[in-house]
């Protein structure tokens with residue numbers, strides 16, 4: 120069996136194109152499994168996984184937990200809010216205490232960029248980054264590309280625009296890396312204040328006119344404004360942001376061609392996307408969530424096969 124070139128999933132920047140193809144082929148198999156009446160396989164009966172979340176999550180956390188249960192792994196869940204982190208315990212001490220209970224793999228979400236890389240150098244377990252601050256969210260980017268492949272047949276040659284708060288988004292950076300590795304063209308669109316200064320050095324083009332960006336693309340990935348990471352005002356009012364960078368049904372229907380609409384969630388309905396677009400025939404938002412389980416099963420399975 121082929122294996123990944125990495126022992127941890129810390130970011131898309133550490134993967135190569137073959138890794139992504141292997142994850143997708145493995146996810147194809149698991150997608151078929153989770154659509155059977157018995158949605159479970161015994162593959163990881165001897166593996167224990169800790170889900171360690173220092174930041175809020177709905178989709179990622181539930182999706183990892185379901186993926187682990189579908190693979191028959193034993194799991195423990197840790198949430199910083201109810202833990203001894205509140206009493207001053209460090210990240211390494213926290214995780215080493217969890218590992219001394221014989222845990223093989225840690226899925227971690229953390230507010231600090233690089234937290235997963237740091238952990239991988241200090242503890243003996245496979246680490247999966249479930250989002251580290253405004254840095255990377257690799258499984259989100261994998262499920263996003265997988266959903267594009269499912270909808271449009273391939274990612275290579277497709278034009279994807281990522282719209283919104285690029286500056287504070289881990290989804291944007293991981294998507295840029297993943298899409299480019301697979302041969303897609305990427306543009307970013309948003310207010311200048313929410314675009315990193317040297318974003319073009321990543322090989323992406325900037326477009327500040329939303330209609331132009333949407334007329335160019337095959338796929339628009341609409342991002343939420345990350346208010347929780349902002350320490351100042353980046354645009355005059357939410358209403359003004361929505362007028363310039365929000366997508367509504369009138370705009371969608373007036374484009375030169377039919378495009379695919381994506382969103383990583385959580386959605387702020389009426390801000391970056393209206394309900395009639397989010398729930399439209401062109402939206403694959405819930406397909407992304409469904410595919411997240413198969414993608415995470417694939418990542419966990421492939422990393423676990425390197426532990427055994």
Ligand code: CP
Pocket residue numbers: 175176177178179180250256259383384385
């Ligand atoms: N897309 C995503 O990461 O959502 P959660 O923050 O709910 O996990």
